[in-house]
Amino acid sequence: xxxxxxxxxxxxxxxxxxxxxxxxxxxxxxxxxxxxxxxxxxxxxxxxxxxxxxxxxxxxxxxxxxxxxxxxxxxxxxxxxxxxxxxxxxxxxxxxxxxxxxxxxxxxxxxxxxxxxxxxxxxxxxxxxxxxxxxxxxxxxxxxxxxxxxxxxxxxxxxxxxxxxxx
Amino acid sequence: xxxxxxxxxxxxxxxxxxxxxxxxxxxxxxxxxxxxxxxxxxxxxxxxxxxxxxxxxxxxxxxxxxxxxxxxxxxxxxxxxxxxxxxxxxxxxxxxxxxxxxxxxxxxxxxxxxxxxxxxxxxxxxxxxxxxxxxxxxxxxxxxxxxxxx
Numbered sequence: 466x467x468x469x470x471x472x473x474x475x476x477x478x479x480x481x482x483x484x485x486x487x488x489x490x491x492x493x494x495x496x497x498x499x500x501x502x503x504x505x506x507x508x509x510x511x512x513x514x515x516x517x518x519x520x521x522x523x524x525x526x527x528x529x530x531x532x533x534x535x536x537x538x539x540x541x542x543x544x545x546x547x548x549x550x551x552x553x554x555x556x557x558x559x560x561x562x563x564x565x566x567x568x569x570x571x572x573x574x575x576x577x578x579x580x581x582x583x584x585x586x587x588x589x590x591x592x593x594x595x596x597x598x599x600x601x602x603x604x605x606x607x608x609x610x611x612x613x614x615x616x617x618x619x620x621x622x623x624x625x626x627x628x629x630x631x632x
Numbered sequence: 633x634x635x636x637x638x639x640x641x642x643x644x645x646x647x648x649x650x651x652x653x654x655x656x657x658x659x660x661x662x663x664x665x666x667x668x669x670x671x672x673x674x675x676x677x678x679x680x681x682x683x684x685x686x687x688x689x690x691x692x693x694x695x696x697x698x699x700x701x702x703x704x705x706x707x708x709x710x711x712x713x714x715x716x717x718x719x720x721x722x723x724x725x726x727x728x729x730x731x732x733x734x735x736x737x738x739x740x741x742x743x744x745x746x747x748x749x750x751x752x753x754x755x756x757x758x759x760x761x762x763x764x765x766x767x768x769x770x771x772x773x774x775x776x777x778x779x780x781x782x
Contacts, residue, residue, distance in 0.1 A: 481727075485749035538660040555657045558700075559748050562727020566747070569730035 477563035488605030509557035515575025519615035529607035638670025650692035680704025699726040714741030
């Protein structure tokens with residue numbers, strides 16, 4: 466697990482939540498987890514493939530999503546599955562878009578797949594080597610959870626490792 | 633009371649906006665902001681193809697265009713709109729703000745770029761800037777409400 470690949474997602478999420486929810490945020494403890502991810506609420510799964518590969522899960526409780534929706538739209542929202550889905554999707558898009566900008570400017574090239582929204586009771590399967598960074602960001606609307614598993618593509622990693630280091 | 637002086641056309645009419653984004657939330661958020669700036673919503677679209685149709689129908693003063701959308705992405709929609717209406721004023725609004733994306737949009741004819749989440753004060757300044765080039769808005773250049781013009 467490379468923190469230099471994880472950090473842009475954390476920074477972007479923190480900045481996006483603080484700005485879009487118009488309030489202070491606090492990043493909770495970082496934990497490492499392996500295996501399937503068990504949702505806490507409604508989750509958006511975003512897959513990344515290219516120079517770096519992995520996935521990001523953004524997860525929040527439906528009542529938190531409704532509070533977020535009310536702030537994003539500047540008014541009352543109806544309590545519906547559709548509103549919750551769209552809210553989680555929009556937050557995920559903003560976080561990923563901002564993270565991608567940071568990583569792209571560092572020279573990484575990759576494709577980001579559209580968010581998949583998971584609301585059913587099943588966990589999100591992890592591959593055998595899925596080691597993820599898990600954290601909660603406290604916002605004025607409640608906790609928003611991030612689960613980030615990201616690594617260099619092996620070929621790219623070998624290329625990087627083969628570059629001689631000048632003394 | 634709004635902290636922003638209204639952005640008006642030179643004929644003192646509200647600036648008319650076409651807001652294009654596949655996210656209903658993003659559209660509502662942008663609409664809320666442009667209304668805060670004294671603007672009027674000419675139309676909305678959730679993808680590039682609908683944006684072109686809406687542009688043809690409403691002839692807005694400004695288009696606020698997302699990049700990543702289903703059916704037709706924002707950059708292609710910009711190219712098609714500008715090909716037909718060279719005077720079109722399109723501001724890209726996207727969470728993906730890396731240089732290649734911005735350059736591609738500007739090369740296709742977009743006037744500016746703003747990254748999501750959009751800060752009202754940033755969007756306001758960008759709109760002021762884009763609207764200040766009144767040569768393209770035949771007969772209806774733009775000024776701040778209350779601004780003296782000789």
